[in-house]
Amino acid sequence: MPYEQLIESVEKCADDKIRGVKEKAIRDAEEMISEARKKDEIIKKRHLDTVKKTVESERRKSLGKIHEKTRMHLIQAKEAVFVQAFTEARKILSSVRGQAGYEDFFRNLLNEVVHELEGEEIQLHIDKRDEALCKKLLPELRLNCGVVTDITCAGGLNASTSDGRFVIFNTVESRFERAKVLLKLDVYAALYGGTGGT
Numbered sequence: 001m002p003y004e005q006l007i008e009s010v011e012k013c014a015d016d017k018i019r020g021v022k023e024k025a026i027r028d029a030e031e032m033i034s035e036a037r038k039k040d041e042i043i044k045k046r047h048l049d050t051v052k053k054t055v056e057s058e059r060r061k062s063l064g065k066i067h068e069k070t071r072m073h074l075i076q077a078k079e080a081v082f083v084q085a086f087t088e089a090r091k092i093l094s095s096v097r098g099q100a101g102y103e104d105f106f107r108n109l110l111n112e113v114v115h116e117l118e119g120e121e122i123q124l125h126i127d128k129r130d131e132a133l134c135k136k137l138l139p140e141l142r143l144n145c146g147v148v149t150d151i152t153c154a155g156g157l158n159a160s161t162s163d164g165r166f167v168i169f170n171t172v173e174s175r176f177e178r179a180k181v182l183l184k185l186d187v188y189a190a191l192y193g194g195t196g197g198t
Helices: 003-093 102-116 128-140 172-192
Strands: 122-126 146-148 156-161 167-171
Touching: 003 172, 102 122, 102 128, 102 156, 102 167, 122 128, 128 146, 156 172, 167 172
Parallel strands: 122 146
Antiparallel strands: 122 156, 156 167
């Protein structure tokens, strides 16, 4: 084999090896890039999922806070309407003494306290403005009770045993306060179609 052919053969072999190394390097680089892209996608997806979870968690917290704040505002608004309704009712009841039918109302309250303290020596506690009415009703109802004008109220009376062991509160105000507690849920239902809590 002549020298030129040998050199040509070596050059060709070197070229083939260089080409093989280049091709392998290109394939390896492409595989590395492909792997890196896959890993990059996995990392991006993992980060994206973490970000999504964080955003969703924050969204839920924000919605929860907004819901709670709205609920509190609604409760406060309902309570304000409830207070206003009973304030108006209290104003109306404060003039009950001057209304027609007050004598029957007072008679009923008197009968209630006497019934509650039946068998006891009874002391009636009334507003001075009801003294004449009370003294008129006692003989009509055949009652023998002590009468003291020691309270100020919109109407009605209180009664106690003479020894003070038992006291019955039966004024317009005391009945109103009892009714307010008992009727609160009914008032909320009438105003909002539900109960007072929500």
